[in-house]
Amino acid sequence: MLIGEVARRSGVSTRMLRHYDALGLVRPTGRTVGGYREYSAEDVRRIFHVESLRSLGLSLKQIGHALEDPAFTPSALVGDLIRWTEDRLEREQELLERLRAVEASAPADWQDVLRIVALMQGLGSTSAAHRQQAVLARQGSAPVPAELLAGAVLTESDPHVAGALRWALARSDGDGVAALADGTRARDVDVRRRAVSAIAGMPEAPGAAEVLTDALEDPDATVRRHAALALGRRGVTAAVPTLVGMVVEGSRDVEAAEALGALSRDPGCADRIMSALAGELAAPTADSATRIRLAQALVELPGSTVREVLRRLARDDDPAVALVASVFVTVLDERSPEDRGDGDS
Incomplete structure (x- = not known):
């Protein structure tokens, strides 16, 4: 086959076929009487082999080495090609993100x-x-x-x-x-x-x-705490269990108590918070430090029930807990009925 017909059948331009010839990559095995390149069936097969390897990203020099050296093993070169391609794709992804940012x-x-x-x-x-x-x-x-x-x-x-x-x-x-x-x-x-x-x-x-x-x-406690504090400030009651848990654990407990106080402005939610804190106080695992933190959280809540719970806590077996609770009872008693939120006179 002459070069024009090979080009039509293979999809490789005549210019590229001449380049392959000049490099010694695919040389036609024959010449016509007029000196034109004449390709055999084996030459055409080699052209397709070259194009197949080019599609994998091999350079023409690498392709020549692969086709001529019987001892050539592809594994190392293919591994390199994978790494080069990954690097190129990463650079192109960065470019794409930049272009999208500019467009936006x-x-x-x-x-x-x-x-x-x-x-x-x-x-x-x-x-x-x-x-x-x-x-x-x-x-x-x-x-x-x-x-x-x-x-x-x-x-x-x-x-x-x-x-x-x-x-x-x-x-x-x-x-x-x-x-x-x-x-x-x-x-x-x-x-x-x-x-x-x-x-x-x-x-x-x-x-x-x-x-x-x-x-x-x-699953991460820090994520839950960030979310609970933000939701508590927004008045979202779904945060109550996490906020109560933060008071018990001593993790940003002051902020959690303030958020619970803000949520307790809703009477229905106040009862829920009161029950949760009182339940934690009664838990056998509540040590002295935990009971003090719970007492501090209770002070943020409205209503007479808070004083009742704190008065009981003022008789706690632990002197430190009893002293803190007594002080809080005094503070609540000195508040105006409006501040206490219980309507007492």
């Missing part, structure tokens, strides 16, 4: 594009100070996409930079909660903690309560 910012001109690119470069700095500066020094008309800031929040380990990012995310265009929601389901517990902490800092954001309520079932 709806730039009005190239200056807006350059500002977004500068922010992305700043966020990629190895210096925490530079990353923080990149967030706080942002200027210009181009809004920062919530997805870009959320991605940075989920990977940022420096607390100062993380705080700046959460601040910027809360003020960004777009749905910050939706951008962070996937992070609450991540396998990495640190990512889940960052996601919930960031969502907790956006109290008015739509969908925040739903995401945080789901986080109450997280």
Whole structure:
């Protein structure tokens, strides 16, 4: 077959076939009387072999070595090709994410594009100070996409930079909660903690309560506590069991007690909280320190039942518990009926 027919049948251009010939990769075994290249069936098969190996990413030099050396083993080279391809795909994925971030910012001109690119470069700095500066020094008309800031929040380990990012995310265009929601389901517990902490800092954001309520079932205690405190401040009663548990465990117990106090403004919820705290006081596992923390939490609640429980606790066998409870009873007795929330005169 002449070169034109080989090109039509193989899909390889005549120019590339001549290049293969010049490299000695696929040389036609014959020539016509007029000196034209003439390819045998074996030559055509070799062309298809070359194209098959090219499809795997081998260079022409590597292909020549593979086809000519009988001792050539593909395993090592294929392993290298896999690593090179993975690196290339990672770089292309990074490029794709950058392009999407620029597109999401709806730039009005190239200056807006350059500002977004500068922010992305700043966020990629190895210096925490530079990353923080990149967030706080942002200027210009181009809004920062919530997805870009959320991605940075989920990977940022420096607390100062993380705080700046959460601040910027809360003020960004777009749905910050939706951008962070996937992070609450991540396998990495640190990512889940960052996601919930960031969502907790956006109290008015739509969908925040739903995401945080789901986080109450997280296997990590820190995630559950972040979510419970944020929900308690929002008046979501689903947080009550976790908040009571925090008081018992002594984990951010003062904040948990304040959140329970805020939730107890709802009379129905107040009874539920009162029962939960009283039940923990009666538990045989409640040591002196636990009973003192529970007493401190009770003071945050309204109603006469609180004083009754504290008066009983003032007769506790442990002098420290009894003293704390007595002081709290005195404090409650000195409050006005409105402050006590029980209507006493």
